[in-house]
Amino acid sequence: MDIFRVLTRGAAINKKADGVSKGKGVDYSMNKAKDAKPTEREEFQMAKELDFFRNKRIVNKVSNLKEDEGTAVAGGESDEDAGKDAEENEGEDDEDSLDFQPKITNQKEANALRKSYKGNVTGEDVPLPIGSFEDLITRFSFDKRLLNNLIENHFTEPTPIQCESIPMALKGRDTLACAPTGSGKTLAFLIPLLQQAIDDKETQGLKGLIISPTKELANQIFIECIKLSQRIFLDKKRPLQVALLSKSLSMKLKNKVISDKKYDIIISTPLRLIDVMKSEALDLSSLKNIIFDEADKLFDKTFVEQSDAILDLCSTKNLRKSMFSATIPSSVEDIANSIMLDPIRIIIGHKEAANANIEQRLVYCGNEEGKLIAIRQLVQEGEFKPPIIIFLESITRAKALYHELMYDRMNVDVIHAERTPTQRTKIIERFKSGELWCLICTDVLARGIDFKGVNLVINYDVPRNAQAYVHRIGRTGRGGRSGKAITLYTKLDSIAIKPIVNVMKQSGCEVSGWMERMSKLTKKEKQQLKNGQRHPTTKDGKDRAQISTVPQIDRKKRQRKQDMIEGSKRRKYRDSHKDEEKEDESS
Numbered sequence: 136m137d138i139f140r141v142l143t144r145g146a147a148i149n150k151k152a153d154g155v156s157k158g159k160g161v162d163y164s165m166n167k168a169k170d171a172k173p174t175e176r177e178e179f180q181m182a183k184e185l186d187f188f189r190n191k192r193i194v195n196k197v198s199n200l201k202e203d204e205g206t207a208v209a210g211g212e213s214d215e216d217a218g219k220d221a222e223e224n225e226g227e228d229d230e231d232s233l234d235f236q237p238k239i240t241n242q243k244e245a246n247a248l249r250k251s252y253k254g255n256v257t258g259e260d261v262p263l264p265i266g267s268f269e270d271l272i273t274r275f276s277f278d279k280r281l282l283n284n285l286i287e288n289h290f291t292e293p294t295p296i297q298c299e300s301i302p303m304a305l306k307g308r309d310t311l312a313c314a315p316t317g318s319g320k321t322l323a324f325l326i327p328l329l330q331q332a333i334d335d336k337e338t339q340g341l342k343g344l345i346i347s348p349t350k351e352l353a354n355q356i357f358i359e360c361i362k363l364s365q366r367i368f369l370d371k372k373r374p375l376q377v378a379l380l381s382k383s384l385s386m387k388l389k390n391k392v393i394s395d396k397k398y399d400i401i402i403s404t405p406l407r408l409i410d411v412m413k414s415e416a417l418d419l420s421s422l423k424n425i426i427f428d429e430a431d432k433l434f435d436k437t438f439v440e441q442s443d444a445i446l447d448l449c450s451t452k453n454l455r456k457s458m459f460s461a462t463i464p465s466s467v468e469d470i471a472n473s474i475m476l477d478p479i480r481i482i483i484g485h486k487e488a489a490n491a492n493i494e495q496r497l498v499y500c501g502n503e504e505g506k507l508i509a510i511r512q513l514v515q516e517g518e519f520k521p522p523i524i525i526f527l528e529s530i531t532r533a534k535a536l537y538h539e540l541m542y543d544r545m546n547v548d549v550i551h552a553e554r555t556p557t558q559r560t561k562i563i564e565r566f567k568s569g570e571l572w573c574l575i576c577t578d579v580l581a582r583g584i585d586f587k588g589v590n591l592v593i594n595y596d597v598p599r600n601a602q603a604y605v606h607r608i609g610r611t612g613r614g615g616r617s618g619k620a621i622t623l624y625t626k627l628d629s630i631a632i633k634p635i636v637n638v639m640k641q642s643g644c645e646v647s648g649w650m651e652r653m654s655k656l657t658k659k660e661k662q663q664l665k666n667g668q669r670h671p672t673t674k675d676g677k678d679r680a681q682i683s684t685v686p687q688i689d690r691k692k693r694q695r696k697q698d699m700i701e702g703s704k705r706r707k708y709r710d711s712h713k714d715e716e717k718e719d720e721s722s
C-alpha cells in the first residue's frame with residue numbers, strides 16, 4: 136500500500152498560497168501561529184482551571200510602560216546605545232511612575248487563586264503568589280527591562296506555576312515545584328533568576344546555574360533565557376551575560392581564552408559542567424542559585440551521582456536550590472528535603488497526572504505486526520495528522536520503524552543517541568518549521584522539548600513507567616493547546632500498561648470498566664516492574680518481534696535497496712556537511 140498517498144489525504148494540511156512556513160510553503164492547519172487565538176469551541180472546551188495561558192491582551196498600563204521607555208527596547212540600536220539608555224533609565228522604575236496595585240494582597244485572595252488552579256503550596260511561612268506580572272513591580276521592584284522583554288515575547292499573564300514560584304524565588308526560598316508538562320516551568324525559574332542577577336549587579340562572576348539532563352533541553356532553556364535578557368545591562372558597558380556550556384565554550388574556558396567571570400548565568404548538562412569543574416575552569420564561589428530542571432531525572436539512578444557531585448562543588452553558603460519537573464516521585468521529594476533548607480513545595484494539579492489538555496487513548500494491537508497495521512489505520516482514518524512524534528523504547532526499534540515508514544514513503548526522520556548533534560539540531564529545526572511531518576525518536580526527546588504545535592504523540596512502545604509516559608505525551612497539548620496521545624500495546628504489555636491506565640485515571644480520562652479492573656497491580660507485578668521486567672514471561676523487550684509486516688524475502692530485498700539509498704544519502708550528507716562536522720569535532 137502506498138501509505139504516503141493515504142497520508143497526504145488524511146493529513147488535512149492546508150497548502151498556503153503565501154507559504155507561511157519556511158519549508159515548502161506548507162502550513163499544518165493545527166500548527167497555529169504563536170499568537171493565534173483559539174476558536175470559540177476550543178475556548179469553551181478548555182476548563183477554566185486548566186486555562187494556564189489566559190490570553191488577556193496586554194494590560195494598558197503595561198503598554199504605557201513600554202511606550203514610556205521605548206528607547207530601551209527599540210530594535211536596531213547598538214548594544215552600547217541600549218546600554219546607555221538602560222543606564223539612564225535605571226532608578227526610574229520607582230513606584231510613583233508605575234502605580235500598579237498588586238492583585239493578590241492577602242491570604243484570602245491567595246487561597247481563592249490557588250483554588251482556581253488547584254495549587255497546593257506547603258512549607259514554613261509561604262509568601263503570597265502573584266496574580267499578574269504587575270504584582271512583581273509593586274512587591275519586588277521588578278526590573279522594567281525584564282518586564283518589557285516578557286511583554287515583547289507575548290508573556291502577558293503568569294501561569295499558575297509562575298504565580299507561585301516567582302515570589303518564592305524572589306524571597307530567596309528553596310523550592311520543589313511540580314506542574315504539568317507545557318505549563319511554563321522554564322519561565323517560572325528563569326524570571327526570578329534573571330531578576331536576582333540584575334539585583335546582584337555588584338557581584339562579578341557566575342550567579343545562576345541551570346542544570347538540564349539533555350543538550351537539546353539545555354539549548355532550549357538558553358534560547359528562552361536570551362529572549363528575556365535582551366538589552367539588559369548591569370552597568371554601562373556590561374550586559375547581563377547568559378551562556379550555554381557547549382563543548383566549544385568549555386574548551387575556551389579551559390584554555391582561558393574567555394574569563395569565567397564574564398557570565399552571570401550558565402546552563403549546562405551535568406557531565407559538561409563536571410568536566411569543566413575538573414579543570415578548575417569555572418569559579419562557583421559567587422553562585423547564588425542552582426536550578427535542577429527535570430529534577431526527577433537528574434536525581435534518578437542515571438544522574439544522581441553527577442547531580443550530587445555538582446552540589447558538592449557548590450560551596451557557597453546560603454545557596455538557593457530549586458527543583459522543577461512535571462513528575463516528582465516521593466524518592467525525589469526525600470532527596471529535596473535532605474538538601475534544601477526550609478523548602479516550599481508547590482504542586483499544581485495532581486502530582487502523577489498528565490496535562491489535562493491531552494486526549495489519551497490506548498489501542499490494543501495483539502502483537503507487533505498489529506502495531507504497524509494500527510499506524511496504517513490511523514493514516515487511513517485521517518487521524519495521523521502532522522506534526523506527529525512517535526516514541527519507541529530502543530535505538531534499534533526506532534531505526535526499524537523509520538525504515539518501515541520511509542519505505543511507505545512517509546515524511547519521517549529519526550532522532551536517537553547515535554545521531555550527531557548537528558543531525559539532531561537539523562532534524563529538530565525541520566520538524567519545527569513544518570518541513571518534516573513525523574518525528575520518530577527514543578526517550579532522548581521525551582522531556583522538556585517544546586515543539587509548539589504537535590498534534591499527536593504515538594507511543595509505539597509502552598513507556599517504561601508512569602513518569603516516562605507523562606513526559607512523552609507532554610510533547611503535545613502545550614501552552615494551552617489541545618493534543619492527542621495514543622499508546623499502542625500488545626499482549627506482552629499486560630503489566631506495563633497498568634501504570635499508564637492509572638495516569639489516565641488521575642488525569643480525568645474516561646476509563647472503561649475493564650481498564651479499571653486491569654489497572655490494579657499485584658504485589659508481584661509491582662516488584663517485576665521495579666526490576667525492569669515489564670511483561671509476564673521474559674526479560675524486557677527480548678522477545679518482541681521485529682518491526683515489519685513484510686515477508687522475510689521482501690524484507691531482505693528492501694533492506695538492500697534501503698542500504699544503498701542510505702549509503703548514498705550518507706555520502707551526500709558528508710560532502711555537504713564536512714565543515715559542520717569539523718566544527719562539531721573541534722568544539
Ligand SMILES: Nc1ncnc2c1ncn2[C@@H]1O[C@H](COP(=O)(O)OP(=O)(O)OP(=O)(O)O)[C@@H](O)[C@H]1O
Nearest residue numbers: 290292293294316317318319320321461583585614
Ligand atoms: N506566561 C506565559 N504566557 C504564555 N505562554 C507561556 C507563558 N509561560 C510559558 N509559555 C509558553 O508555554 C510553552 C511551554 O512552556 P515550558 O516549555 O516552560 O513548559 P514546561 O512546563 O517546562 O514543560 P515540560 O514539563 O514539558 O518541560 C512554551 O512555548 C512557553 O513559551
